[in-house]
Amino acid sequence: MKPDTLDGWERTHLSTDVSENDVDSEIMVMGWILRRRDHGGVIFVDLRDRKGLLQLVFNPEFSEESHAAAHAVRPEWVIAARGIVRIRPEESINPDLPTGKLEVFVQELKILNKSEPPPFPLDDDIPPTDAVRYKYRYLDMRRLGGVRDNLLVRHRVVSLLRSFLNSEDFIEIETPFLTVSTPEGARDYLVPSRISPGSFYALPQSPQIFKQILMVGGFERYYQIVRCFRDEDLRADRQPEFTQLDIETSFIEEERLFDIMERMMEKIFREVLGIPLTLPFPALTYEQAMSRFGSDKPDIRFGMELTDIGDIVTSTEFGVFKTALQNGGIVKALKVDRGERLSRKDLDDLRDFAAVYGGKGVAYARIKEGGEWQSPIAKFLSSSERDLINQRVEAVPGDVILFGADSFKVVNDVLGNLRNHLAAKLGEIPANEHKFLWVTEFPMFEYDEEAGRYQAMHHPFTSPWEEDLDLLESDPGKVRARAYDLVLNGSEIGGGSMRIYRSDVQERVFSALGIDPEEAQEKFGFFLEALRYGAPPHGGIAFGVDRIIAILTGAESIREVIAFPKTQRATCPLTGAPAPVAPEQLKELGIKVPAKK
């Protein structure tokens, strides 16, 4: 059977546009068949289009021809139907559907395309496996309530972001995709040049240098919603290409920038989720966040703060604590209210949990009546030490205290993650709450033990605090950066900094990073030169758009808010990319690949 063609037919209504005002009118609708059922000689079809569902009725007494044609149709066939809108009989009204009171008596049916039986039913609430969904993404997209709805929200959010930023006098400027490597810390995707064999473009990890150049160019308020690329080994929820809301401003400092960003978030949450946010957002310094939550992206929807007890156990006999302190490490406690809810097994499992973050274990104490400790380590601590700890963490009977003793990094990693883990396990995280937090005053550098030198914690264009400038040479580890992250419910959704705008400071920072002047000149000469021609004070921020949309839609993974995501092996399940190419293509590029074995 050859399908029909549109041949001049024009849709008059989308499904959900049909209303009681249209009763007895002739309309024309088009879409996919979700379900078809034969009921007492009458055929009922649920037609699906991009707005929703509409019931079509093929009644032989109304139109013998269209009834006959409707016998053939199957799920996911594409049809166009001309018919008359009717009110459904009382007993077949569906209150769950916007069009549930209506149906269309079809006079004429066009079958525009057939479909093979879909590999999974599209009217099922239970989605198929991910592997099947991604291979048949085009069918997955037709399911109401899945990725399709997420992409509609995404469109709406991105539109709102743009309209907000436009109203604040920002302008969107496009920057190159075929560019040079920038020192963002991750691996670049490279693009071989055909015209200059042996030379390569790099796909941008972010438009960092370009947006700073735009500030030198006087644009003052820039944004771009832009694809960025990182050739990393893909952890849980990363994609090799991801979308960034990239922002840069001139002549303003943190306070004003934060204000604009907070109003932007407020608008999104209000208009998309109907949730009011309280402004301004709270802020913690990096020091405070690490000290209280063991994390630079703490989830502040719940308490369970960490407590340093190093001073209490400073002269303890307990070897684990003692060694940690002697090695310059720390000892911290995490009190779990009513930790008695944790089983023996839960507590035994903590060793494995700690191991993930490089820890050797987590000691614990169950607090009993009178403050007594039931704990494998009770005997190693003096009674006064135990009392002081109880007091410090305000433990009451029924609580559990967990202990970490190791380096600053390990203790905070273990207890910070444990805090999230236990809060989720014990149901202490309020659903539907959205708590934003600024984290500020990050260290400028972190020492890379392996490389034996300092590395930029944010990136090397981040401005140090003016009052810490003199530490750049004498004690780089102490230099604070004017860098900040925006954290939502324990996820870092954005980060940025006030930038260096003086070439002398930029050169000193390169030098602190062990980049010698020659290398700096070779890699960033054009940028250092730009800084010499009247760069204004400037700074900015970048947000992970995929992540924000995932939070807004409640999606479990950013893959659910991306039309065509890649797998953890960076392949495309739909197209099969990457793929081998023709030898002539490689020859033109002057590159060789090892022969396949």
Place this chain on the structure above:
Amino acid sequence: MKPDTLDGWERTHLSTDVSENDVDSEIMVMGWILRRRDHGGVIFVDLRDRKGLLQLVFNPEFSEESHAAAHAVRPEWVIAARGIVRIRPEESINPDLPTGKLEVFVQELKILNKSEPPPFPLDDDIPPTDAVRYKYRYLDMRRLGGVRDNLLVRHRVVSLLRSFLNSEDFIEIETPFLTVSTPEGARDYLVPSRISPGSFYALPQSPQIFKQILMVGGFERYYQIVRCFRDEDLRADRQPEFTQLDIETSFIEEERLFDIMERMMEKIFREVLGIPLTLPFPALTYEQAMSRFGSDKPDIRFGMELTDIGDIVTSTEFGVFKTALQNGGIVKALKVDRGERLSRKDLDDLRDFAAVYGGKGVAYARIKEGGEWQSPIAKFLSSSERDLINQRVEAVPGDVILFGADSFKVVNDVLGNLRNHLAAKLGEIPANEHKFLWVTEFPMFEYDEEAGRYQAMHHPFTSPWEEDLDLLESDPGKVRARAYDLVLNGSEIGGGSMRIYRSDVQERVFSALGIDPEEAQEKFGFFLEALRYGAPPHGGIAFGVDRIIAILTGAESIREVIAFPKTQRATCPLTGAPAPVAPEQLKELGIKVPAKK
């Protein structure tokens, strides 16, 4: 001298926000120094920010300290100034500036950054050479009236495009950049995969397949403003990466799509240029356009149509005409009204002009009193042939008739281009007119002599006309495509087609293109499969955004509407991309490049 820091200072006004309402108020402004002049002991500075200019006055009687500081400042230094708004004395009012009646008496000056003397003056109307401008793009951007203004228009146009399409219920969906080769006819940029050595991603030449998959997925109305990539030898005004407005719709045909696109253009032209457009736009078939204008993108702002005279000279003795017709070619005339304005040299130069388009020459005749021909070829044509030609082209004394005789392609290429060339030369092209034109019914295939097979004229996903389907196997050259271009003032600004939505038709078109089923399966198997699951009738269009902005701004090149354009050698004058990379990077990718010689 160490620059000052903002340290809490906040700008109260942008330059052009300052008005007479602010007189006697204290304001704070920030920006760059455009000019500084010392006049009778008082220093005047033109401050430039992103909105415009504002005059600052440093009067020692008003503030000795700030006057002293102002001695140091030079062009392009970055400053912040706190001062009092005053009305200028009558004699120093500048009526050309929005702020020309005002000035600011500065109480306090901060020098935020210094600048080396710029390599070209920024207050000059004459731009420096392109090479200098692109190297110092950040300074070029500060010039009022140049690329800076173009980028502002670009932002505005792109915002309007989005708001229009959103209001028409389109949704913007992002598609992958790391994907597979699609058969667009141009060379792909490749990205080596690290995880699968020997495999490559391709950067998209357009999101063609993905937007069609989105239609199969039921989105019905998609758009995206997206970067695309073609690794071509760069002709005059092309860029290796360019921006496309990509659109796809389902369940509609040409008429409805054209209507939406026309209203989109109408909105842009009205809101950006204040120019009303008349809708609907005129349309010509490919046949008509070639016949009348010798071009599939005719500039219809002027006449000068071509006339076929093959039937008049069908039995001529004139060898050039005779040979052309015998070889299956054509003979056409282009009458130039008052062609007497063309000099002997102009006419002699036509041979070289023709050569560019593969022609051997252009014959001409000057029309004298009584219709007499003054022409090197007059003697080869009979008097009745000459009369019939005069009559056909409506020649009057003073006109010049130009002749092309060769293959269909060469004659039209030569005369079509000559038409544009002479119209420009003779001042026949009305400035400030904007004439849109649809060109439709393109041939489906063109025969590639070199490859000895047919190639898709648009691309292989274009739908043939339903009534031409049966010619696919018997006479592919005659198959018309449902393809169309939108032409503005002789430039193709957009093109698209109704697509094939039946897998059987897609397979037949692949076969007509000499792509055997196995190859089709290997390359596009996923797409052919998608067509089998209920693909709706769909079609779309894509516009060159850079080109449209260039037309709207009157820019001479698309490089003037791109922040960081590349050279004709596909290099970036600012960053130096492409560049060699570290050997370790190539090792990780498993690729080898030839050693530098």
